Amino acid sequence: MRMSRALTLLACGTAAAAMFPVQPARAQSVPPETAKTGEAGTLSTQAPPGIRPAKSQARPAEAMPGGRPGPADLPQNIRWTEDWSKKPDADAPLLEKIKHLPIAGDDIYLTLGGEARVYYTDWHHARLGLSANDSNNPVQTRLRLLADLHVGPNLRAYLELGDNREYGESFATGPNRDKLDIYQAFVDVTVPLGDAGKITLRPGRFEMPLGNGKLAGVREGLNMRFTYQGVRATYILPGKVSVDVFAVKPILIDPGTFDDGPNHAQDFHGVYISAPNRIAGFGTDIYWYEMERDRATLAAGVGKDDRNNWGGRLWKRGPHWDLDLEGTHQSGRFIGKEIDAYGAMFEGGYTFGDAPMKPRLGLRANYFSGDKDLADNKVSTFVPAAARLPLISEAAFFSFSNLMDLYPSVTVKPTPAITVMAGPDFLWRASKGDGVYIGPSGSSFAPYDSSRRIGTDLNLEASWQATDRLAFRLWETYFAASDSFQDNGGKSGNYFGLMANYKF
Template sequence: MMTATMTTGITPATAQILAPTSPAPEAAKPVPPPPELVPGGRAATPDMPQLIRWTEDWSKLRDVAPKDRKPLEKLRYLPLADDIYLSLGGEARLYRTETDHLTLGARPGNDANSTLQQRLRLLADLHIGPNLRAFVELGDNREYGQEIATPPNQDKLDIEQAFVDAKVPIGQNASLTLRGGRFEMPLGSLRLVGLREGTNVRFLFQGGRAVFDLKGKVRVDAFMTRPVQISSNRVFDDGAVPGAHFNGVYVSTPVGAAVPGVGFDVYYFDQRRENARLHGSTAAVELRKSIGARLYGRSHHWDYDVEGTFQFGAFGTQTIRAWAVMYEGGYNLPSLPLTPRVGVRGNLFSGGSNAAGGTIGTFLAPFPKAPIYNNSDATWFNFSNMIDVFPMLSIKPSRRLNIAVGPEFFWRQNAADSTYSAPTAAPLIMPEGQDRYVGKAYNLEVGWQATRNLAFRVTYNRFLASDSFIGGGGKSAHFTGLQSNFRF
């Protein structure tokens, strides 16, 4: 199962959804690679609902008589003419969360939060020949019972995604895919530009994207976009964030293209935010650029994924100089019962936002994945001024069931800088004194793919704050999440 995890940076619970679930021994039916999350990339496992809906491939249903298709498959392939078909699908997700201190004490008074998230989706995917498609996804997102509102959980009926893809073949082994509209855009490992799957509404962008793919050799992904702002006032009222943009280039070589079993990525991101906030500074316009590289791969037993990023630019009149190093690796024992994997995840995100010399040292991920650190949605801390180490053990009692456990330890990278909130990237708790230790967490995740269409997930996290974190006004906390997800 970690093949899926390490080739895209997807968490074990997500990899379960991407992998096939028809009963068969692992040795007899190895897990195929996950889809490439780019326009024109490798399609997902055929006839299988996916986490990223536009990676799905239902074209093989053309060879199955309508009477022989499963009930829900009848909507996934509707022929309209020769080489033209429409695919209809959807999603219904319920997510119950319980948190005793959602903001770890940063919010005055009671910061407990118990919510029920409801995510509903309907999608239509029109394929006109092999090189043209139009994709539309509508969403309705509600949150019930909350004491503290999370904006990405509330969004009345709106357009989640709406884009057109045009693929231009270049010879026999290359192509250029052009995408325009509103879309999800996970990149690389998903650490820095991810999905925000822990909330009802994922990160969305509108603009243009072009992907050049030289099959088996190199892929170049260029984009000019503006992030979408969630508005819950009326239906169909979401639009671009004022004054913001997110542009960049992501270049990758497939695993094994240059070195057997190894993949390599390089990238450049250009982000603009208005009214950005950092510890010790007033709100300002932020122009933050990121350059980075990623090396990842696996052997029969070992897997690894290491990534480094350097950031520069300007925060108001101050200069940005920040950095990050991110790693995940493990040792797999597929021949043992429960196919255990022993792994470790470690991250270093620079801090230092109140430098006397006018230089900002606080790293800030553009659109970080959620889950952020551990495998749950208790996203208390952002990818800023933090060092964390997370040893973990995962087991698979069956092909459909995955369990992961482990402790996680947190330190501030710079004692002069604050901790930062994951939902907003704003300063959270400023620990007392010069002690950099923030606390530790105990984590449990259970993912069960009950059927091809229905999945369940349970997470529990207990955060124990350090004395310095408590001295700065922080608190210990726990989080419990119970999720059911039906996709067709």
């Protein structure tokens, strides 16, 4: 019954997209999001988080103010990185003409666009037994309308409205429910410095992925991505270095109309520096940022959390090998206790680019520390600022706290537009003294003394980039709980997801 419902929804999404004049996907077109499948990616030399470009594609976008735009005339995952500066032909379809509406010459123009997404999700034991009645099978709908005004190369104003609904749910998911509201609204003012680069100041409300988007991501799996309100300044010396400084507050989502605003119980600020190809051809990132929360929930208690993140990253992607290695240390105070936590993330793989279906053998390994003694005066539980939870799987069963995983995977491309990935993800607790943390809420199972083994995610993902604008994706994750996890209240679970997404 649920599968039949999902196929009906997918057919409806296809029919809706067919109402728009679309062209077949081009060779350089941006494929659907694949970073969640374990493929390495960066914002500094690759596409925005969740998009891996085809090898034939031109240099992709940088998801930062003043950064390099994406390939011309193609939709991007981070919409304000798109490049529609070229005036369309006189006989172009309407949806191409609205991407460049001249106001005063070719340098002053308005871009209009949007997104329509339908996402059927079916969780069996979404919280893996942490609470009763935890199965859910809602349908998410996301609608976006955007206007992007360019006044010459150094001034722009961007506005994006969003409407987000959830249907058929057994229990509500907050970020899925937000009626018509201002999703993004900002102004970019760029000061060119000649050979010394440029500086861009961005005040307003905006998406703000950092680095590879793992610890500060976009939350693509739900209707509402992470957005922030405040100010961001970026210095870029093209091809050499970028320095990003920000002071923002996360947006607090209220389900009504035009009622979202900054969350004054949280504060997020820091510096992120990225230098491509600086060490033996590797890109190098270093960063510090601080997330202050008036209230956080861990096994050690509930209260104020002031957490500094100090980290570095090496990354490289060639025609065959790709590698992304990141380490971060957390300090600060939680409920008056000293924080001493850390995380390490590795992704790598080898692509047989000349073989049929271009198979890629990949390996991902993560370590996020946990607390060894909840009663002492030190807190070692790792807590990310804005985690991309589908790093573990699209099901997002687990948070990045007290967790280790090892994920070998195989990815194949039966056609240039279709990608299939599969593999087992083996999961453990980092410390027996801490619990198993479920989803983004911070809720956890109580610590237990038996095996640290949690279980195994069996993952399958398939995506089809039907056209430059239309994509379909399918996910299946079965979580097989270990005996020790089940003996302490945990359960096995299953997730199925089917998405149709159209960007115009």
